[in-house]
Structures are given as structure tokens and as C-alpha cells.
Amino acid sequence: MRNRPPIGNDRSMTSRVATENAGDEAQATGQPAGRAATRRARPRISFEDMAARRAERLVNLVICLLSTRQFLTAERIRDAVPGYEAPDGDPRTDEAFKRMFERDKAELRDLGVPLETGRNSVFDADDGYRITRREYELPAIEFDPAEAAAVGLAARLWQSAALGTPARSALIKLRAGGTDVEAASGGILPHVDASDPSLPTFLEAARHARAVRFDYLKSGSGQPERRDVEPWGVLSWRRRWYVVGFDRAREDVRSFRLSRVQGDVTPYGKPDAFERPEKVDLLDAVAGRPPDEGRVARIRVTGNGGAQLRRYASSDEDGVLTVTYSDLSWLARAVASAGANARALDPPELVEAVRSRLAAIAGGAR
Numbered sequence: 001m002r003n004r005p006p007i008g009n010d011r012s013m014t015s016r017v018a019t020e021n022a023g024d025e026a027q028a029t030g031q032p033a034g035r036a037a038t039r040r041a042r043p044r045i046s047f048e049d050m051a052a053r054r055a056e057r058l059v060n061l062v063i064c065l066l067s068t069r070q071f072l073t074a075e076r077i078r079d080a081v082p083g084y085e086a087p088d089g090d091p092r093t094d095e096a097f098k099r100m101f102e103r104d105k106a107e108l109r110d111l112g113v114p115l116e117t118g119r120n121s122v123f124d125a126d127d128g129y130r131i132t133r134r135e136y137e138l139p140a141i142e143f144d145p146a147e148a149a150a151v152g153l154a155a156r157l158w159q160s161a162a163l164g165t166p167a168r169s170a171l172i173k174l175r176a177g178g179t180d181v182e183a184a185s186g187g188i189l190p191h192v193d194a195s196d197p198s199l200p201t202f203l204e205a206a207r208h209a210r211a212v213r214f215d216y217l218k219s220g221s222g223q224p225e226r227r228d229v230e231p232w233g234v235l236s237w238r239r240r241w242y243v244v245g246f247d248r249a250r251e252d253v254r255s256f257r258l259s260r261v262q263g264d265v266t267p268y269g270k271p272d273a274f275e276r277p278e279k280v281d282l283l284d285a286v287a288g289r290p291p292d293e294g295r296v297a298r299i300r301v302t303g304n305g306g307a308q309l310r311r312y313a314s315s316d317e318d319g320v321l322t323v324t325y326s327d328l329s330w331l332a333r334a335v336a337s338a339g340a341n342a343r344a345l346d347p348p349e350l351v352e353a354v355r356s357r358l359a360a361i362a363g364g365a366r
Helices: 007-021 023-029 032-040 045-066 076-082 093-111 147-158 164-176 199-208 280-287 308-312 328-339 349-366
Strands: 115-118 128-131 210-217 225-237 241-247 252-256 259-267 295-301 311-315 320-325 340-345
Touching: 045 076, 045 093, 045 340, 076 093, 076 128, 093 115, 164 210, 199 210, 199 225, 199 241, 199 259, 225 252, 225 280, 241 280, 252 280, 295 308, 295 328, 308 311, 308 320, 308 328, 320 328, 328 349, 340 349
Parallel strands: none
Antiparallel strands: 115 128, 210 225, 210 259, 225 241, 241 252, 295 320, 295 340, 311 320
16 A cells, blocks of 8 residues: 655645746735635636736836836836735745736737837846837828818718728727818718618628629619629719629629619628729729610700710710610709700600609799
8 A cells, every 4th residue: 555645745735836826816916925825726806807907007017118218127117017016025926026027028019019128327237128109109190181081081981881980989089189080171071871781791892802692683674683793892973882893694894783782792702712903993884884784865955054964975966965874863863954955865764754853843843
């Protein structure tokens, strides 16, 4: 039969191991190492509380090192920064502080904090630490009026989308830095509605070059069609959102109005599955050429009226304009606005839409 070791030695060994393992807990709780070891089986501080105390200690350490131009030794930092236990004459407490301080320095450097090491004079025996304010602080953020207007417009875009909260947070930080995006915009910002549920998915797919699959209800069609598209980009034109890309089934560049997308948009395949052409013009793809849902209208224009219609016409033959359009309501409004100087010839739905709009205007005038 084997002899058991003396009980006193067993307890001594257990106490020593527990004390060494409880060093970090002792620093967090503010208890001496020996006292923390006796309570190792029943920790009184949760992991969340210990993480919060560590984060607070790191913040206090940064503030301390930013507040001085001199190099501070580890012992001076120990005395000045809350969270480090004061020396009590126990070598194990000092060793626990050294380990904790080394971890804190490494974490600050990993976070990009420019922690400098040096000595104030040749007579100093130990290295000290400091953070130079000019190296730590970010440079001033400055925008010209056009850039500030773009930032303000982007924030307005995301007010009704998934990134509303980050956008507001970014604006608050910019205003705190002295940039007034609303004032820089001159008070003229276009209306942008980002409430379409498929908009974030299309933006994300275009950013990561992932193909998407969706059902699309083409104008004049009673049933939606399945589309597989490589999205090159998304843009807003005349208060409508469009996605432009390469339609794999039709092997051609097409544009799709997001309000006509039916159901969910499903990205598939790996990121970077295709390359966007370098010289592609999204606006030209939507406005300068017949989009996938494009229709052609003929409008007679007389006199000096109909200047807006002339700008969008692809041809003008003896005062008869050929206009490619995708939004019937917009074109009917443009023809009606020209009054007696413009008359819709075809298609019949445009003629009827203009007639209804003019009748509504006349009825309201009475």
C-alpha cells in the first residue's frame, strides 16, 4: 500500500497553486492574492464585470499617458491609474501587476495606440511610457462644400434604410468636428427615398460583385419573370431606384426598376464572381438607352414649348419627337405641363394618361 503524503503538505501545495492562478482575479477584485485564492471556488465577479473593469482600466491608462509629456515608469503608472492594485509587500502581487501591465501595453499597441518607450534623463534606471497627443489624435476632417453636400445626401439616403443609426452617428461626429453638412449643402438637397426593401441587397451585391436572382414584373406583363443579373451598380433617377447590370439569360446589359422587383432578392455564388466594365455609365444605361422595360412614345411639339421633352427626345422629325420612357406617369406629367405646345400621339395609354391629367387640372381650376 502506498503511503499518502502528509496532510499539511497537500494543503500547502493546493494553496500555492490556487494562489498563483488567482493573481489576475486578485487584481480585478482589489483583494490580496492570498484572500482571492481562498475564494477561487466561488468567484464573486462575473466575466462581464471583469471585462468592463479591464476596459475601464485601459481607458484610464490612455488618459494618464496622454496627460503628461514625461515618460512615466511602471511604478508611477501603478500609483496613478485606477485598476492596478497598490503594492502590499507581497512579491506575488508585484508579479501579477507586471503581467497585467504587459498585457495592457500589448493590447494598446494592437489597437493602434502610439505607445512610446523612453527615459527622461540618463539618470533614470527604468524605462517609462507616454502617448504623444499629436500622434494619437486624428487629423481634422475637412470637406469642401460639394463633399459636405454629398455626405449630407448620403445620410438622408440611409435615414429610411438599414444603416440609419450609423449614418446619424457619423453626422454627429462630423458636426462635433466642426463640419456642418446641412449648411455646406446650401439648403438644396434632392429628395431621396431609400425605403425600397430590395435596395440594401442590391447595393451589397454590387459592392461584393455577387450575382443576384429575383422575379421582375415587366411593364405591360401580367406575370413576373425570373432574372439572373450581375449587378454593376445602383442609382436613383427621377425619384426611382434602378439596378444596372448584365442579364445572364439575355446576354445583354439591362436596367431594372426596383419598385418592379417582386419578392426577395437572392444573392448567389461567390464574391468577386464578375468584373464591372471600367467605362460603364449607369445613368446612360438607364436614361440614355432603352432599358429593359423601355417604351417609345411619339409626341408632337409646336412653338417654343416642350423644351423638357426636346431634351429627352432621341429624334425630332418635323416637330414629332420620339421619346424612350419607362415611367408613364412622369412622361404624361411632362406632356401636360407643356400645355397646348405638346400633344401625345402614341401609345394609346400615354394619350389617355395625358387626357386624364389635363381633365384633373381643369376640374381643380373650377
